[in-house]
Amino acid sequence: MPTRSQAPTTRPEAADDTPVLRIDSLNTAFQTRFGPVEVVNDASLTVHAGESVAVVGESGSGKSVTALSVMGLLESTGEVTHGSIRLRDRELVGLSNRAYRAVRGRDVGMIFQDPTTCLDPVYTIGHQVTQAIRVHADRGRRAARERAVELLTMVGIPDPASRMSAYPHELSGGQRQRVMIAIALACGPDLLIADEPTTALDVTVQAQILDLLRRTRRELGTALLLITHDLAVVSEVAERVVVMYAGQVVEQGPVADVxxxxxxxxxxxxxxxxxxxxxxxxxxxxxxxxxxxxxxxxxxxxxxxxxxxxxxxxxxxxxxxxxxxxxxxxxxxxxxxxxxxxxxxxxxxxxxxxxxxxx
Ligand SMILES: Nc1ncnc2c1ncn2[C@@H]1O[C@H](COP(=O)(O)OP(=O)(O)OP(=O)(O)O)[C@@H](O)[C@H]1O
Ligand code: SF4
Ligand SMILES: [Mg+2]
Structure with missing residues (x-):
């Protein structure tokens, strides 16, 4: 696996122990036909460099909305109404869409439960990984393709050079998830947010994807915010856990203690x-x-x-x-x-x- 120093971005590393992600007193609300509803209330959590933090809670507890608030990917009816989201020393609340596009991919990448929501069925996976690299990095087409093959190798796609010309529907569910992880890591982000990345996969492939996430963290130093409803996954992958209930954080601490x-x-x-x-x-x-x-x-x-x-x-x-x-x-x-x-x-x-x- 390539080391973090080979990542294509050149921004300076933070010298202090400023968390990679710090969410303080976050409220997120949606406009609905019954009026505005607040679905995340007073949520606070931090993720430090290279750390793995899991967010758990029953369905509807606000895990995904918290992640989408960080990514600036809320639907148009949703809004952060209070609080702060800082990536290193940069405040994200209030960023314009344009500024957010520069942050996504470069500073923070996200993978979703269903890779088909992210992969475009009409483009080859080689094209999509190459594009993800070129959005933020000043690389020529050839260098970007070489880097794309490296990334596909890293995430465990067999025969990556020839798979570059495959379309998403030609891959298995586990392989599509690996491609999405490659895209999320394309620009060497400090933080990877994974929202139920293994829920749709069979048990063997689940274990492989979790292992890939663990290796990514260990070998590239990428911090991980992992959303899951599976406490077994929490104990396998995370060092700290954040428990959400009805839109609020109700408990957090080291996994072994909690x-x-x-x-x-x-x-x-x-x-x-x-x-x-x-x-x-x-x-x-x-x-x-x-x-x-x-x-x-x-x-x-x-x-x-x-x-x-x-x-x-x-x-x-x-x-x-x-x-x-x-x-x-x-x-x-x-x-x-x-x-x-x-x-x-x-x-x-x-x-x-x-x-x-x-x-
Ligand atoms: N676009 C929306 N408009 C209105 N309410 C929404 C919208 N999206 C999410 N919600 C509500 O926000 C709450 C939190 O949803 P969220 O998707 O974050 O839950 P979750 O913890 O990720 O659940 P799951 O484990 O099922 O994925 C739920 O009550 C949901 O109905
Ligand atoms: S004991 Fe704690 S969790 Fe139970 S109702 Fe009271 S405040 Fe809530
Ligand atoms: Mg969710």
């Missing part, structure tokens, strides 16, 4: 819903009773209160802030129990034994 000793009752419930090893039939799964509240009818207090086994009077009326854990470790949670030493991971009467798994 997955073994969750501080937020939602994280604890999510963990109890994870299937054990397929061979272990002794553990029964528990779904989280109830559903994620609609953005139109968010509870006044804690958003998890209607489903929480530890709910108190205060939870129903007052919204808890995201605060650091009292033990001083790199952990935060949004729960009125956060400043006590009561771990919420014990038995939860609000959950029931079942074999269903929430998404």
């Amino acid at each position: 997955l073994t000793a969750p501080r937020h009752p939602y994280t604890a419930a999510l963990l109890r819903s994870v299937p054990p090893a397929v061979t272990d039939r002794s553990t029964r799964l528990r779904v989280i009773e109830g559903t994620v509240p609609s953005p139109h009818t968010m509870p006044d207090g804690c958003r998890f209160a209607p489903r929480c086994a530890h709910v108190m009077d205060r939870c129903v009326t007052e919204q808890p802030p995201l605060v650091a854990a009292p033990d001083g470790r790199d952990r935060r949670s949004r729960c009125w129990l956060a400043d006590t030493d009561t771990p919420p991971a014990g038995s939860a009467p609000g959950t029931r034994a079942t074999t269903e798994v929430p998404r």
